[in-house]
Amino acid sequence: MKVGVLVFPGSNCDKDAVWAFQNMFGQEVVELWHKDTDLQGVDLVFLPGGFSYGDYLRSGAIARFSPIMQSVIEFANKGGLVWGVCNGFQILCESGLLPGALLHNDHQKFNCKNIYLTCESSNSQITNKIKPQSVLQIPIAHGEGRFYCDEFTLTTLKSNEQILFKYCDADGNISNDANPNGSLENIAGICNAGRNVFGMMPHPERVVDAEIYNTDGRILFESLLQLVEA
Amino acid sequence: MNQSIPSGNLATLEQAQQLGLRPEEFEKIKEILGRTPTFTEMSIYSVMWSEHCSYKNSIVWLKTLPKKGEKMLAEAGEENAGLIDIGDGLACCFKIESHNHPSAIEPYQGAATGVGGINRDIFSMGARPIAQLNSLRFGNIENERTKWLVRGVVKGIGNYGNAFGIPTVGGEVYFDDCYQINPLVNAMSVGIAKVGKTVSAIAEGVGNPVYIFGSATGKDGIHGAAFASKDISEDSAKDLPSVQVGDPFWEKLILEASMELLETDAIVGMQDMGAAGITCSTSEMSAKSGTGMKVWLDKVPMRQEGMKDWEILLSESQERMLVIVKKGMEAQVEKVLEKWDLTYNIIGEVTDSGRVQYYMNDELRADIPGESLVLGGGAPVYHREYTEPKYFKEIAQFDMNDIPDLSFTENNSSEKSVQSVAKFLAAHPNIASKRWVYNQYDSMVGTINQTTNAPSDASVVKVKGTDKSIAMTVDCNSRFVWADPFVGGQIAVAEAARNLVCAGAEPAAITNCLNFGNPYNPEVYYQFVYAIKGMGEACKKFDTPVTGGNVSFYNQSSDNDAVFPTPTIGMVGLIGDNKKHMTMDFKNAGDVIYMLGNSKNDIGSSHYLAHYHKVQYSPAPYFNLDEEHQLHKALLGLINGNHIESAHDVSEGGLFITLLESAMHRNLSFDVSTPLNKQNLRTDAFLFGEAQGRAVISVKSNNCIQVESYLSGLNMPFEKLGTVTENTIQVNEVNFGKTADFANIYNNSLAEKLA
Numbered sequence: 010m011k012v013g014v015l016v017f018p019g020s021n022c023d024k025d026a027v028w029a030f031q032n033m034f035g036q037e038v039v040e041l042w043h044k045d046t047d048l049q050g051v052d053l054v055f056l057p058g059g060f061s062y063g064d065y066l067r068s069g070a071i072a073r074f075s076p077i078m079q080s081v082i083e084f085a086n087k088g089g090l091v092w093g094v095c096n097g098f099q100i101l102c103e104s105g106l107l108p109g110a111l112l113h114n115d116h117q118k119f120n121c122k123n124i125y126l127t128c129e130s131s132n133s134q135i136t137n138k139i140k141p142q143s144v145l146q147i148p149i150a151h152g153e154g155r156f157y158c159d160e161f162t163l164t165t166l167k168s169n170e171q172i173l174f175k176y177c178d179a180d181g182n183i184s185n186d187a188n189p190n191g192s193l194e195n196i197a198g199i200c201n202a203g204r205n206v207f208g209m210m211p212h213p214e215r216v217v218d219a220e221i222y223n224t225d226g227r228i229l230f231e232s233l234l235q236l237v238e239a
Numbered sequence: 240m241n242q243s244i245p246s247g248n249l250a251t252l253e254q255a256q257q258l259g260l261r262p263e264e265f266e267k268i269k270e271i272l273g274r275t276p277t278f279t280e281m282s283i284y285s286v287m288w289s290e291h292c293s294y295k296n297s298i299v300w301l302k303t304l305p306k307k308g309e310k311m312l313a314e315a316g317e318e319n320a321g322l323i324d325i326g327d328g329l330a331c332c333f334k335i336e337s338h339n340h341p342s343a344i345e346p347y348q349g350a351a352t353g354v355g356g357i358n359r360d361i362f363s364m365g366a367r368p369i370a371q372l373n374s375l376r377f378g379n380i381e382n383e384r385t386k387w388l389v390r391g392v393v394k395g396i397g398n399y400g401n402a403f404g405i406p407t408v409g410g411e412v413y414f415d416d417c418y419q420i421n422p423l424v425n426a427m428s429v430g431i432a433k434v435g436k437t438v439s440a441i442a443e444g445v446g447n448p449v450y451i452f453g454s455a456t457g458k459d460g461i462h463g464a465a466f467a468s469k470d471i472s473e474d475s476a477k478d479l480p481s482v483q484v485g486d487p488f489w490e491k492l493i494l495e496a497s498m499e500l501l502e503t504d505a506i507v508g509m510q511d512m513g514a515a516g517i518t519c520s521t522s523e524m525s526a527k528s529g530t531g532m533k534v535w536l537d538k539v540p541m542r543q544e545g546m547k548d549w550e551i552l553l554s555e556s557q558e559r560m561l562v563i564v565k566k567g568m569e570a571q572v573e574k575v576l577e578k579w580d581l582t583y584n585i586i587g588e589v590t591d592s593g594r595v596q597y598y599m600n601d602e603l604r605a606d607i608p609g610e611s612l613v614l615g616g617g618a619p620v621y622h623r624e625y626t627e628p629k630y631f632k633e634i635a636q637f638d639m640n641d642i643p644d645l646s647f648t649e650n651n652s653s654e655k656s657v658q659s660v661a662k663f664l665a666a667h668p669n670i671a672s673k674r675w676v677y678n679q680y681d682s683m684v685g686t687i688n689q690t691t692n693a694p695s696d697a698s699v700v701k702v703k704g705t706d707k708s709i710a711m712t713v714d715c716n717s718r719f720v721w722a723d724p725f726v727g728g729q730i731a732v733a734e735a736a737r738n739l740v741c742a743g744a745e746p747a748a749i750t751n752c753l754n755f756g757n758p759y760n761p762e763v764y765y766q767f768v769y770a771i772k773g774m775g776e777a778c779k780k781f782d783t784p785v786t787g788g789n790v791s792f793y794n795q796s797s798d799n800d801a802v803f804p805t806p807t808i809g810m811v812g813l814i815g816d817n818k819k820h821m822t823m824d825f826k827n828a829g830d831v832i833y834m835l836g837n838s839k840n841d842i843g844s845s846h847y848l849a850h851y852h853k854v855q856y857s858p859a860p861y862f863n864l865d866e867e868h869q870l871h872k873a874l875l876g877l878i879n880g881n882h883i884e885s886a887h888d889v890s891e892g893g894l895f896i897t898l899l900e901s902a903m904h905r906n907l908s909f910d911v912s913t914p915l916n917k918q919n920l921r922t923d924a925f926l927f928g929e930a931q932g933r934a935v936i937s938v939k940s941n942n943c944i945q946v947e948s949y950l951s952g953l954n955m956p957f958e959k960l961g962t963v964t965e966n967t968i969q970v971n972e973v974n975f976g977k978t979a980d981f982a983n984i985y986n987n988s989l990a991e992k993l994a
Contacts, residue, residue, distance in 0.1 A: 018495070018579060019488050021404025025686045028703070058684075060402040063488030119397050121681045122674075123691070148691070150401070150681045215683050220701055220817060222692040 010234055013041045013051035015081070015097070017072055022058035022095065022214065029214040030055070034230050043075045053090040053233070054081050056097025058150070058212060068111065068153045069100035078104055091206045092135060092233075095151055098198075098208035107201055107208045108166065109158035114151070115191025121150035123223075124189050126197055126211060127177045130170045133200050135207050138232040144181045145225040147211040149189055154210040156192040156199075166199060174198035174209055244274070245603045247548075250281035258285035264619060271611045279597070280605045282549040283612065286515040287522065290792050293618035296758040297790040300771045308784040310747055312434065316615070319360045319440055319510065321786020322432070323748050325813055327705045330434050332366035335374075335427035335713065335752040335809040337791035341482040342424040346391025350424050351399035351485035355557050357426045358403060359511035362494050363560065365437040365501050366430030369685060370700050371400055373410040373426045374713040374752070374807045375676075378419030380668045380992050385414070388422050389676075389993060395485075396426070397679040402487035403494070407680035408688050409698030411713055414668045417721075417803045420796035425752040427809040429711055431702065438501055440510035442524035442532060442563045445591045447507055449521070449532060452576050452583035453493045453559040457542035459483050460516070460555025489558035496579040497560060503575065505568035512559040518552045518612075520561040521587070522595045526609040526616055531592035536599045538586045548599040563589060623758055625765035633856040634722055639842060642852055644921045647973045657922060658975050660851055661895050664927060665981050666988040667850055670892040675990040693822045694904060696741035696888055701817055708817040710744030712810055716891070716929075717803035722844045723859035724766045724804055728773025730859065730931055733867045734890060735810035736781045740871045741886040741934055743821035743878045744812030746781050751788040751808055756801020758792045766804035774806060780864050781871070783810060821878045823887035824904035825937050830884050830963040832909060833946070834894065835870055836933035837956045838917050840924045846892055847927035861930035870932050873955040877936065882946050888934045893927035895970070897935050902963070903982045910969040911961035926970065937963055 012030045016023045023040065030036040039049050043061075048054065061072035072078060078100070085091045085106050093101040101107040114120055123146050128139040139145070158166070166172050174197040178187040188195045190210075198209030213226030255265040258281070268276050268284050276284065290296060306315040312330050313322035320334035338353025354371065361368045373396055378385045400407050405428070442449070460483035500506050508528070510520045517539065525532040536551045546554075564572050569585075576583045590596075595612070597605040611617030649656040664670055683691055687701040689708060697712040714735040720727030736746040751774065756763040778785055788809070795801035814820055825832075842848045843858040877883045889897045898909050913925055924930075938946050950957050961969075968975035975981075 019402065019404075019491055021402075021491065021684055025684065028686060059404060060488060060491075063402070063486070065488070118394070119401055119679050119681070121401075121683060122678050148683050150683060152398075152401075212683070215686050218686060221686060221689050 010053060011037045011039070011051045012053050012055055013039050013048055014055045014057055015043065015077060016040045017043045017059065017061035017075065019061050019063055020057050020059035022212065026055050026057045026214050029217045029230065033217045034234060041077055043077050046076045046080045048080050048084055053092060054084060056093035056100055058095030058097060061096055061100060068096060069103035072100045073104040082106060085206050088203065088205050090134065093208045094212055094214065095210055098210055099153065101206060101208045106206045107199060108162045109156055111153050112155040112157050113153050114155055119152040120189055121148065123148050124211065125177050125179055125187065126174045127181050127183065129172045129175055132170055133173055133204055133207060135229045135233050136173050138228050138235065142181060144177060144179065146223060147213055147225055148215055149211050151210055154190045154192065156196040158193065163193065169202050171199050171202065172196055173200055173207065243603055245277050245280065245606050247277035247279050247604055249275045250278045254278065255281055255285065258282065259289060260285050264288060267619065271608065271617060277605060279549040279552065280607055282553055283518050283605060283607060286518060286553055287612040288618050291514050292519060294614055294790055295619045296621050296623055296792065298614060298620055299622055300768055303771065304775045304785040305778050306784050308748060308782065311784055315785055315787040319364055321748060321750055322364065322437065324434060325702070325707060325709065327707070328434050329702065330432045330437065331429060331709055331811060332361050332364055332432055333427065333429040333750055333809065333811055334360050334787060335425055335750045335807060336360065336789045337752050337754055338424045338426065339421060339754060339791050339794055342392055343421055345482045346388045347395040348482055348484050350392040350395035352483045352557050353424050353426045354396055354399040355485045355487065355490050356513045357428045358405065358490065359513065361428045361430035362497050363440070363509050363511040364432065366432035367498060368405045368428045368430040369687060370429045370698065370711065371405055371407045371427065372698065372711060372713045372809065373407065374715065375410065376413045376415065376418045376423040376805065378414065378422070379416050380414045382419065386993055392424055393676050393679050399485055399487045401681040403490050404684055406682050406684050406688055407677070408682055408690065408700060409712060412673050412676055415803065417800065421794045421802055423754050423794065423802065423805055425754070425807045427713055427750065429709065429811060436501065438506055438509045440524050441508035441528045442530050442589050443507055443528045444565065445530065445589055447566050447589045448564050448569060448585045449534065449587035449589065450562045450564055450572065450583055451539055451559060451586050452496065452562070452581045454486065454489050454556055455540040455542040455582050456551055456554045456556045456559065458546065458550055458554060461550055461553045483555045483557050485557050492579045492581055493558055493560050496575055496581055499575045500562065500572060503571045505565050505571045507563040507565055509560065509562045512561060514555065516552065516554045516556070522609045522612045524561065524563065525595055526613045529593065531590040531594045531596070531609060532587050533590055533596050533598065534587035536597055538584050540582045540584055548597065548604045552597060623764045624761050625768050626761040627765055628762040630856065634858055637857040642842065642848065645923045647922060647971055657926065660847065660927065661975060662981070662984055663851055664846060664892045664896055665899060665985045667846055668989055668992060669846060670896055671988040672986045673989060674986060675993055689817070689820055693820065694824060695820065695822045696738040697744060699742050699814065699820050706816050708814040708820060710739045710742045710812045710814055712738040713807055714738060715805055715807040717805040718844050718849060719859040720770055720806060721803040722857065724769035725773040726859045726862050728770035728806055729777040729864055730862050731806055731808045732774050732777035732781065732783070733931060735808040736783060736871060737888045737934065739810060739812035740874045741821060741823065741888050743819045744814045745875065746783045746810055746812040748786050749778060749783050749808050749810045750786050751806055753788070753790045754794050754802065754805040754807065755792050756795040760801070763801050770804050770806045777864060780868050819878060821886050823885055823901055825901045825907045825963040826884040828907060828963050828965040829940060830937040831940055831943050832911060832960045832962060833936050833938060834933055834958045834960055835873060835936060835955060836866065838914065838920050838925055838958060839928060839930035840921055841930040842924050842928045845927055845929040847923060860928065863932060867932045869953070869955055870934060873950060873953050874934060876949065877946065882942055882949065883936045883938050885937045886934055890929065893929050895926040899981055899985065901935060901937070902978050903985065906978055908964045908966055908968050908978045909961060910964050912971050914958040
């Protein structure tokens, strides 16, 4: 699979994403600079975490207007695979490629720690190998990760099975205590109605290397890559 | 050579004194210049000769610290930060620095810019930062101002470091009344460079252009260095413009641009702009190369109109870099700077005059021999007097027998019971989990942090592309240093080394951040001198040379005592094979628990004594440098031989807290007893004493014979304490309750205080 990792000047998880795709999963990776418009024929666009343009305004609010994002929007609208993590998720929401918005955490603090996720739908290219309701330990690191949308959107997300991940405890219970940021219904990750655009706040690319003692993120990559190889 | 006299008003002695210069220093300036300095020139001297830039009251003693070692690629004082060889063609670059005074009055920006400054020191040498640590000290946690400071400092460090994108992997947080007015904020950064691909802060090649890039220059932080060189007072809030404002996004841009510039062949020298801004970087770079520099101040990109020459010179606006570029290669450089949308301009050129000459609109405003400004050149060097502090007498009067021992037979609901004291200590803000703090820092970006899921006494990060890991820690128990500066200085180094060793790393080198009170107070200076002597001895013993760091004096309010002498040690070490990373958590019920080193009848300067009994005056705890060194060798031998399951040193809170911390991670427990041959040991000393030179290990039962014979072979004393269990905590057959209940206290008490 040829993967394009977007690089905004304030991206800081771009190198981790490149490392994961390239060194952990042996994929061809190109870095796509924010000022460019050529996606170089990639099969997947990955939007990494970070602070795209400083994000002093609203995370991702400026990034959506960058030259590269115009090409990404076009690519996604044609069915191209797009995956955003953390700041990448924020940018996808700001761009309108995914519904909803990511607000400041309810406790108003940046929060980086291991959390647990349950997979709410295996019907996506990043979750198809995950057993429904199984629990993954994947870290978060964000100040603006509280997913929010209006009631109509929420109903649509549910009826279309667009909710991919929810925050839970180690035993898989979805509770307020297990919600690290006040997200609506503990939502941690979603996809679009066309099931080709994915966004999530937790960082699976941070937990793919056994040398740092947690590989729970691998199954998302394995889900994704198996499809292309097939 | 330009012999013209700079224009501008001449400085007066009164102005010089207002800016912190002493009358004899003003005379010395006149002597150097052969005339009375202009106001601008005097301003330049005032910052360059400030304590912060010149180390005038500390350098005599700093020079006594050991700085040579096999792995050293740059010795203390040679570069912006220390540089050690880690093999595979890579070097580790690291440094710690204080930002105490700004943080005291504007905690958010003070702490944020501290993070920014220390990272620039690393990448201005051509090393990419890979990990950050910090050491924070505040006053009483019950005090509202303390809470405001903690929240601000933590948010400042977090917001800056998180956006900059380098993980914060470790640190320490202490609370003590002595830091009430004057908190300490020390930040450390660790980077990786390719050997031979680093860059120095030099200005060679007559005619080479001098570039400034990064943020535009504003009026923030003018006289920041001078501000850092006086006591904190009521009036300090009026110094608010002395505090700089940080922008981590710009820092990220100048980091990436700097890294790319070094890939070109166009860069002669590079330095960041920190204290004393353009003045410091231009004069230090040219003095280091024995060259001179012409600088056109009006060419500096400015944030506001109407800035005066001296304001531009002294501005401490953040996120700015100075580079000397090979003439003719300007286009390559500008291409990189434009890629990153950075503001830049050529503001000068290298000359052979030996002088730094600053022009404003073609008018010469200052003309100074560069050498006369800098450390090792003309900057003053003072030998300060020192006398033994009077409070030592009170410490000497301490008698442990005046303190009633704890008893296991006490009703466990009584406040005097051992169980209650154990809970008190587990909840103490100096001992309890700092997760409220570190969860606000991105500790995992970069995907190299091995200690997120496998905690160890030191933070351990992978060096990608190799089998190696680097372990790092910041340590200082300042109460020990206060009680006995010499022994406390030794302990600070020893504890750092012990933490690295418990993580499986071979200690390599240190950087230090020396936080003390007013050096003109002979008792404070005594603390400084003896802490340095102690640190030096310990560094020699552990073969961990000092690569540099910084000195922060004047950590005191005008009407209060100085803070505890706080020589924070930042130490790095190497794990050659990252599979040898040793963790602190007990692994399996049934494993046998040993303590290496001897239990001592000692509660000196322990948290138990200082905070439970509220005894301020007591000696530093037991410490023996040779025994400590022996412990480290034994631990490394056990770890490298794959003999043990966990290792955790005995420090704050004593043995009980050590055992608890090892048990909590996997919700295991322990059943331990006073060793049979130690029946005269006081209960409080056994469980809560902080005698040094001890570590707890756990061993699979079938490895015990091997471990015991290995230790005996080394003549390393050890005590078999008991076993890891899955039941309740048992000490001397007394039930202490569930580990989970202690964990609840330990994990949440800080958040409850600060929320």
